[in-house]
Amino acid sequence: MPYSVTVLPHASADVHSILKETGLHNLAYSLQLELQIRSFFSSLEQQPFVGDIIKSSRHGDLREYFVPPYRVYFTVNELTEEVRVSRVIHYKRRPPRSPE
Numbered sequence: 130m131p132y133s134v135t136v137l138p139h140a141s142a143d144v145h146s147i148l149k150e151t152g153l154h155n156l157a158y159s160l161q162l163e164l165q166i167r168s169f170f171s172s173l174e175q176q177p178f179v180g181d182i183i184k185s186s187r188h189g190d191l192r193e194y195f196v197p198p199y200r201v202y203f204t205v206n207e208l209t210e211e212v213r214v215s216r217v218i219h220y221k222r223r224p225p226r227s228p229e
Contacts, residue, residue, distance in 0.1 A: 131174040132205070136214045140201075143217040147199065166217065169196050173212045177205045189213075195220065 136144075144166055152159035173179075180194030180203075189206035202216040 130210065132177045132210045132212050134170055134173045134212045134214065136170060140214045140217050147217065165196055169194065169201060170214060173203065177212045
């Protein structure tokens, strides 16, 4: 059964900001990047355990996956079969202390 995927407000804002900025410089690249990010979000329904676990908690495992040149942070909760995408950040930026 597929996991449900929720993109949290911070992650949505991150993606919006990324696409706005990249679109100013190269619209074709921005569209390609949007497709890659959205495809990754969709793939989490069937493959929620991709990426590296960077922290475990009672809410699930916080994972990080690289969608070049961005890192996507998300939590997988096996009990509720839910994936929550919390942040999308450029790989050169420091990871947030608490991506959620």
